[in-house]
Amino acid sequence: MDTTAEAAETGTSTRTGDCAAPPHRHRRPDGQDNYTISEVVAFTGLTAHTLRWYERIGLMPHIDRSHTGQRRYSNRDLDWLDLVGKLRLTGMPVADMVRYAELVREGDDTYIARFELLEATRRDVKARIAELQDTLAVLDHKISFYADAGRALGSERSR
Amino acid sequence: MDTTAEAAETGTSTRTGDCAAPPHRHRRPDGQDNYTISEVVAFTGLTAHTLRWYERIGLMPHIDRSHTGQRRYSNRDLDWLDLVGKLRLTGMPVADMVRYAELVREGDDTYIARFELLEATRRDVKARIAELQDTLAVLDHKISFYADAGRALGSERSR
DNA sequence: CGCTTGCTTCGAGTGCACTCGAAGGTTTTA
DNA sequence: TAAAACCTTCGAGTGCACTCGAAGCAAGCG
Numbered sequence: 441m442d443t444t445a446e447a448a449e450t451g452t453s454t455r456t457g458d459c460a461a462p463p464h465r466h467r468r469p470d471g472q473d474n475y476t477i478s479e480v481v482a483f484t485g486l487t488a489h490t491l492r493w494y495e496r497i498g499l500m501p502h503i504d505r506s507h508t509g510q511r512r513y514s515n516r517d518l519d520w521l522d523l524v525g526k527l528r529l530t531g532m533p534v535a536d537m538v539r540y541a542e543l544v545r546e547g548d549d550t551y552i553a554r555f556e557l558l559e560a561t562r563r564d565v566k567a568r569i570a571e572l573q574d575t576l577a578v579l580d581h582k583i584s585f586y587a588d589a590g591r592a593l594g595s596e597r598s599r
Numbered sequence: 600m601d602t603t604a605e606a607a608e609t610g611t612s613t614r615t616g617d618c619a620a621p622p623h624r625h626r627r628p629d630g631q632d633n634y635t636i637s638e639v640v641a642f643t644g645l646t647a648h649t650l651r652w653y654e655r656i657g658l659m660p661h662i663d664r665s666h667t668g669q670r671r672y673s674n675r676d677l678d679w680l681d682l683v684g685k686l687r688l689t690g691m692p693v694a695d696m697v698r699y700a701e702l703v704r705e706g707d708d709t710y711i712a713r714f715e716l717l718e719a720t721r722r723d724v725k726a727r728i729a730e731l732q733d734t735l736a737v738l739d740h741k742i743s744f745y746a747d748a749g750r751a752l753g754s755e756r757s758r
Numbered sequence: 759c760g761c762t763t764g765c766t767t768c769g770a771g772t773g774c775a776c777t778c779g780a781a782g783g784t785t786t787t788a
Numbered sequence: 789t790a791a792a793a794c795c796t797t798c799g800a801g802t803g804c805a806c807t808c809g810a811a812g813c814a815a816g817c818g
Contacts, residue, residue: 476763476764477763477764477765478763478764487806487807487808488764489806489807489808490805490806490807492765492766493805493806493807506815508764508765508814508815508816509764509765509766509814509815510763510764510765510814510815510816511764511765523737526730526733526734526737527734528805529727529730529731529734530731530734533804533805534804534805534806535804551745551748554745555742555745555746558738558741558742558745559742561738562735562738562739562742565731565734565735565738566735568688568731569728569731569732569735571685571688572688572689572724572727572728572731573728574685575685575686575688575689575724576721576724576725576728578682578685579717579720579721579724580721582717583714583717583718583721586710586713586714586717587714589710635793635794636793636794636795637793637794646776646777646778647794648776648777648778648779649775649776649777651795651796652775652776652777665785667784667785667786667794667795668784668785668794668795668796669784669785669786669793669794669795670794670795687775692774692775693774693775693776694774759818760817760818761816761817761818762815762816762817762818763814763815763816763817764813764814764815764816765812765813765814765815766811766812766813766814767810767811767812768809768810768811769808769809769810770807770808770809771806771807771808771809772805772806772807772808773804773805773806773807774803774804774805775802775803775804776801776802776803777800777801777802777803778799778800778801778802779798779799779800779801780797780798780799780800781796781797781798782795782796782797783794783795783796784793784794784795784796785792785793785794785795786791786792786793786794787790787791787792787793788789788790788791788792
């Protein structure tokens with residue numbers, strides 16, 4: 441269960457003082473490792489419905505359960521949700537993320553496939569960034585145009 | 600009709616040798632200024648359906664017509680479609696673009712509003728780029744992890 | 759003890775941005 | 789002159805990613 445492959449999917453489950461920790465409604469408490477679904481809701485901003493849906497469609501690894509069958513999310517799971525959130529922002533379709541999750545579940549034999557998938561994703565993200573920077577340039581151009589026009593209007597008063 | 604405001608929306612209608620010209624299926628021919636809808640389809644990759652839909656929802660400026668009522672797109676219109684395409688890539692909802700288009704149609708009184716809208720958009724785009732770069736960092740981290748693991752597996756053979 | 763939280767399954771609804779097709783007409787072009 | 793391209797209006801369909809509600813039951817806590 442705790443293969444190197446899985447470790448690769450989470451990076452740091454126990455460490456907490458990573459680099460940046462942006463879009464969490466509540467900060468994740470230290471030293472704990474099994475969260476109820478409502479806690480995860482609070483941390484991630486996702487709904488319980490969505491969380492269960494992610495599980496249903498195979499986007500999540502196996503989530504631990506309490507002895508009575510309630511979900512207990514680990515830090516690892518939270519890290520995964522973090523990654524999913526990031527990938528979602530890149531516009532990656534859920535189906536692709538599911539594919540990746542499947543590879544992880546399939547175990548150590550899928551290293552190369554996962555590697556390639558990550559590289560392809562990186563290429564996409566880079567391309568996306570380039571597009572956005574292109575757009576930003578256009579926006580900047582327009583904005584400076586408006587700024588100039590605004591100054592002209594301001595000083596000359598009409599026309 | 601040909602106010603400075605409108606000019607701001609197109610930048611260069613007559614000039615053609617701008618900086619970059621990425622996602623056009625066909626390059627836009629020089630020296631011409633009224634294209635049929637099928638030409639625009641070829642240039643933009645949008646369908647005629649979508650082009651007419653854009654018009655219906657108010658996303659386009661008024662498109663010229665031939666004396667028999669057929670659409671004749673100008674370079675200006677193509678530039679606008681270019682901008683729309685870029686903004687679409689940023690994830691801006693169509694409704695917001697329509698709002699912007701409305702401001703342009705309303706004329707010179709809306710300078711400030713447009714300026715502000717552009718600045719807000721720029722902020723969004725910048726934020727989006729930052730997010731993506733964040734994601735890219737995660738991806739790079741993972742990729743190097745996999746690369747290392749792959750090397751280890753390759754040399755040690757299993758485990 | 760009762761309220762809150764959680765579980766399951768089911769299926770329907772939402773919002774966005776198209777996307778398509780059809781009907782019935784006019785115009786352009788080879 | 790015939791085929792191809794264009795026009796209009798209408799309405800329905802698609803794909804994605806949720807999103808919600810309800811029914812009916814089990815567990816936890818204060």
